[in-house]
Amino acid sequence: MTASVLFSPLKLRDLTLKNRIFVSPMCQYSCADGVPTDWHLVHLGSRAVGGAGLVMCEASGVSPEGRISPQDAGIWNQAQADAWAPITRFIKAQGAAPAMQLAHAGRKASTFAPWRGQGAVPEGCGGWPVMGPSAVAFSEKYHHPREMSRADIAACVEDFVFATELSLQAGFEVVEVHAAHGYLLHEFLSPLANIRTDEYGGSLENRMRFPLEVCAAVRKAWPGHLPVFVRISATDWKAGGWDVAQSVEFAKRAKALGIDLIDVSSGGNVIDQEIVLGPGYQVPFSSAIREGANIRTSAVGLITDAVQAEQVVAHGHADSVSLARALLRDPYWPLHAAARLGVEVAWPDQYKRAGVGPLGR
Ligand SMILES: Cc1cc2nc3c(=O)[nH]c(=O)nc-3n(C[C@H](O)[C@H](O)[C@H](O)COP(=O)(O)O)c2cc1C
Numbered sequence: 001m002t003a004s005v006l007f008s009p010l011k012l013r014d015l016t017l018k019n020r021i022f023v024s025p026m027c028q029y030s031c032a033d034g035v036p037t038d039w040h041l042v043h044l045g046s047r048a049v050g051g052a053g054l055v056m057c058e059a060s061g062v063s064p065e066g067r068i069s070p071q072d073a074g075i076w077n078q079a080q081a082d083a084w085a086p087i088t089r090f091i092k093a094q095g096a097a098p099a100m101q102l103a104h105a106g107r108k109a110s111t112f113a114p115w116r117g118q119g120a121v122p123e124g125c126g127g128w129p130v131m132g133p134s135a136v137a138f139s140e141k142y143h144h145p146r147e148m149s150r151a152d153i154a155a156c157v158e159d160f161v162f163a164t165e166l167s168l169q170a171g172f173e174v175v176e177v178h179a180a181h182g183y184l185l186h187e188f189l190s191p192l193a194n195i196r197t198d199e200y201g202g203s204l205e206n207r208m209r210f211p212l213e214v215c216a217a218v219r220k221a222w223p224g225h226l227p228v229f230v231r232i233s234a235t236d237w238k239a240g241g242w243d244v245a246q247s248v249e250f251a252k253r254a255k256a257l258g259i260d261l262i263d264v265s266s267g268g269n270v271i272d273q274e275i276v277l278g279p280g281y282q283v284p285f286s287s288a289i290r291e292g293a294n295i296r297t298s299a300v301g302l303i304t305d306a307v308q309a310e311q312v313v314a315h316g317h318a319d320s321v322s323l324a325r326a327l328l329r330d331p332y333w334p335l336h337a338a339a340r341l342g343v344e345v346a347w348p349d350q351y352k353r354a355g356v357g358p359l360g361r
Pocket residue numbers: 024025026027028057058059101178180181231265300301302303322323324325326
């Protein structure tokens with residue numbers, strides 16, 4: 001047996017994750033009225049069976065208007081919380097922690113699911129009017145947003161709080177505030193999407209105000225013994241936009257509010273981003289935030305190989321890795337990674353006879 005940091009437990013408040021491999025949130029575009037289905041149970045359940053320490057559910061709208069597409073999951077009403085409950089129960093029964101990603105898509109709401117079309121879903125075809133920090137569209141193919149009023153901002157904080165309460169009822173053990181990928185909270189952070197002139201725009205302090213209000217309100221509504229994560233885009237990949245230095249400042253402020261971990265992604269806020277892709281391309285951002293803000297981080301983005309993942313955590317670039325597409329290709333990625341790293345990890349009892357020896361009883 002080999003010592004592995006990737007397969008060592010991670011304690012966050014009173015929650016101990018059995019390893020540091022997270023299922024990164026992935027929209028499935030498979031709901032009606034935001035209610036998760038058997039698809040979600042099997043999809044998320046398979047990844048829990050596959051050995052991930054934490055299974056993050058997809059971006060789930062805190063309000064109907066906060067959904068990216070009409071088929072997105074939601075967490076704004078009791079029917080949705082009730083439908084999430086068997087899913088969280090199954091994930092926990094496999095020894096993994098179920099996590100909910102609380103989301104509002106802002107100016108990028110009311111768009112087609114990838115296999116249904118591109119750009120804005122028109123009103124009258126299942127779409128709806130959208131809002132953002134400013135009346136600036138993401139692109140000409142997206143809805144033109146209206147600028148949010150202070151009352152809209154206050155109501156949205158309340159939506160996040162109610163969604164947090166419902167997440168607890170549904171059995172989740174972690175909530176993550178989605179402040180990345182050009183959705184509402186990221187839009188407020190970035191001067192490329194936020195051109196407000198009131199106390200929610202302009203200076204870094206003002207642009208951080210609403211996202212930090214949401215973080216504080218969610219933290220307050222969530223039990224003290226359970227962790228809260230925030231996902232951010234560490235950079236807009238565009239000059240004059242949100243960047244790593246501002247992300248470090250934001251992470252410091254989030255930490256002071258009791259946020260336990262920053263899930264470090266990037267991009268998605270402007271159509272002309274100049275992104276540089278490569279294996280582990282966002283890991284340096286995680287490293288900078290972990291060191292600069294002295295907060296736990298999860299690294300994500302083209303982490304596909306067991307040795308690579310082990311090195312990300314062993315070298316202190318992150319406290320965990322989040323995998324998306326690699327886990328779509330192989331739900332048993334964690335079990336295969338353990339074998340590759342020479343770490344002994346128990347397979348589910350039901351699958352123990354999958355070994356290549358004689359068919360014992
Ligand atoms: C099908 C799919 C759906 C996604 N949905 C979400 C989402 O709901 N919330 C989110 O924060 N990121 C979402 N992402 C981004 C992933 O969580 C992840 O950050 C990104 O794919 C990079 O990781 P990877 O290289 O391991 O795929 C999605 C990615 C994919 C492929």
